[in-house]
Amino acid sequence: MTDFQALADRPVIIGGGLAGLAAALEAAPRPVVLITAGTLSDGAASLWSQGGIAAAIGADDDVTLHGADTIAAGDGLCDPVAVARIIGAGPSVIERLVALGVGFDRDATGAIALGLEAAHARRRIVHVRDHTGAAVTAAAAASVRAAAHVTLIEHAAALQIATHEGRVIGVWIATPDQIVFLRTGAVLVATGGAAGLYRASSAPSGATGSGLALAAEAGATLRDLEFMQFHPTGLDAGASPLPLISEAVRGEGAVLVDETGARFIDELLPRDVVARAIHAHQSQNHHCFLDARAIGARFHTRFPSIAASCARAGIDPAHMPMPVTPVAHYHMGGIAVDAAGQSSVPGLFAAGEAASTGLHGANRLASNSLLEAFVTGADVGFLFRTLDATGADQRIGLVSGPAADPASLRMIRSVMDRDLFVQRNRAGLRRAMAELLPLATRNQAALVALMMAVAAYDRHESRGGHATSDYPARSAAAPISSTLTRASALQRAQAILRQRIAA
Ligand SMILES: Cc1cc2nc3c(=O)[nH]c(=O)nc-3n(C[C@H](O)[C@H](O)[C@H](O)COP(=O)(O)OP(=O)(O)OC[C@H]3O[C@@H](n4cnc5c(N)ncnc54)[C@H](O)[C@@H]3O)c2cc1C
Structure with a gap:
């Protein structure tokens, strides 16, 4: 059985997908703990990625062109600085992955073969046939397993990020044997997306936005939650x-x-x-x-x-x-972070699909997310090398509700498929809020779903991954990102539902 006390005051990475693995590798030689709900061979969307990784490595390509395509797809909401930073790292990420042993497909000359995907102006999709994610994740996972500085704990789900006076002091973890408090002042949420909140989804069923709920319950600000990318062909x-x-x-x-x-x-x-x-x-x-x-x-x-x-x-x-x-496929929204991956709560970091880094705006350019997972995970790992991760002993016990029991999850998925799918309207969003609100204070999946409904209700336009028949056009006003905390979302949902009753 793991001795959690011996692991105190190390940075903790939650999630064994590409973002978490990249963070763990880059943190070397600093000792870090990586916990993941399943194993490194299941549960992560990273393992399911098909098409590939976008990187401007072709002779006719450059990172500025790739950045321009990313910004065009993002429909007015990308952060150009984040785009330049993450897209600019693409060519070096491919070199790093080759060094990790990933056998990307090659052309007749031996150069890395480049595929073309919609909305990319150049051929820049680096791939391993149609199972790129599995190949890349397996290579990173093998390195993590072999790394002496990483304590890997599989079958360990984060239940709650504990804070005191607004800072992270530790994380509550459920293993098959026990629920434990691991003291730490630095937590990276790399728990992936929220497309699994839908029944019609291409994502792993565990992708229910649990990291978004962990962060929101710890007081963090979430951003652009209304933007879900739907893939046309499930x-x-x-x-x-x-x-x-x-x-x-x-x-x-x-x-x-x-x-x-x-x-x-x-x-x-x-x-x-x-x-x-x-x-x-x-x-x-x-x-x-x-x-x-x-x-x-x-x-x-x-x-x-x-x-x-x-x-x-x-x-x-x-x-x-x-x-x-x-099918619901990729969540553009997530935990709002700055260029260092730091959220609004000191000590709480986010990377990969769980984060809102500013790369995707209102709509993700295909094959940019594996790149984002690697770059943003590695950036936080680099920071972890020298970060003070001293936590504090628990002040209060575990208060979180379950991530989602099967019956609640069935109900939430039917609400999401009905009211937050490709075409939304305000009456449906109000109905969704009425059904989700009673559950949201004690169920993490319901909290995330409710926050998505509030953000969608308050966006009075159709843009990127949010389309509503009440506001079918883009707003002429300057586009802005939406932000919500747990408290502001609960208050706003109550206010919206009161207005309806008053009306
Ligand atoms: C079918 C499919 C195809 C795709 N194809 C592509 C593609 O071709 N190119 C591309 O760029 N992107 C693609 N994507 C998107 C891409 O796979 C993801 O955006 C990316 O892999 C996210 O990586 P991540 O590390 O952030 O999260 P994930 O890879 O989803 O990893 C999250 C990890 O967190 C763990 N976890 C979750 N909650 C907890 C918790 N509470 N406690 C502990 N652990 C937890 C999970 O078990 C998992 O290990 C595809 C997605 C899907 C679903």
Whole structure:
């Protein structure tokens, strides 16, 4: 059994995805603790990433062009300084990953092969066939397992980040044997995204924004929570989460059709536009399919993981159209952090999808998130080398509610699929708040869902990953990020619901 007292006053990294692994590696030689809810081989979206990592390493490319594409996709809300910093690190991240042993696909000359994805002006997607995330994460995980400075504790879920006088003093952790308090003054939340709050989701089912709730309960400010990226093509064959059919399949010539065989949208338009078109077509009682028969037998060698998911559903994409539906995929919002990864609570840091770094704005450019996870995780790890991580003994016991019990999670997912999906409206958002508010003070998933609903309700425009039929256009006013704390979100939800009753 782990001796947690012996680990006191070390920086603690929560999450074993790419952001947490990069932080742990970069912290060397400072001793750090890495806890993760499952193992390093499951539970992380990083393991599921298909397309690849965007990096401006082509002869015709440079980081300024990559940054410009990122800002265009972000629909007015990117922080140009964060974009320059994170995108600028792309080429060196690829070198670092090659040094870690990642065998990226190469072209006939031996150079790293570069794929093209929607809204990228150049070929810059570095990949390992269609399982880049698994290859990259496995390499980083192997290095972490071998690193003497990292104490890795698997099957250990963070339940609560304890604070005293506004600073982090420790973290409550549940292991299979016990609930323990680990004293520390420095915690990195690298717990991934919140797309698992939806039933129609491509993300691991544990991606319920638990790190956002941990941070919010500790008093941190969260940002841009209304912006969820929906991927147009989840494989609609009964599984949940839904296997993703990468954009690259459309890039190779697959077309979107309905049950009559008719095309209804240009499938190479931006993700959010295609997702809304499919949703609208489904609302008129159509069924939607991705027809990749033109790719033929090559589908199996070019997209082996997707072909395997299809085979499990009894579909051969070389000969049959694949049923598809939009899925919640990537959460642009998260814990507001500065360039050092520091949140509004001293001692509480965030990286990767759990953080709102300013890179993605209102809409993420495809394949920028593995890059962000590595860069922002490593930045915090570097800081941890010299940071004072002295915590303090617990002042109060564990007060958090459960992350989410299965029955509550089912209810939350049905609310999210109904009222916070690709096309929202204020009546639906109010209904969602009314159903989530009673749970939000004692259930972490409900708290995050409620905060997303409040942020969506208060954005009076459609932009990026937030579309509402009440305000279908972008606002002419200068775009600003939304920020919420737990307290302000609960108060705002109560006020909105009172207004409705008064009306
Ligand atoms: C199907 C799919 C395909 C994708 N394809 C791409 C792609 O091609 N390119 C790209 O750039 N991005 C892609 N993404 C997005 C990308 O995978 C993620 O944004 C990125 O991997 C996030 O990394 P992370 O380390 O922040 O979080 P994750 O990799 O999700 O890791 C989070 C970790 O935190 C742990 N955890 C969560 N809560 C707790 C807790 N309370 N206590 C302890 N541990 C906890 C989890 O178990 C997990 O280990 C894809 C995502 C999906 C779902």
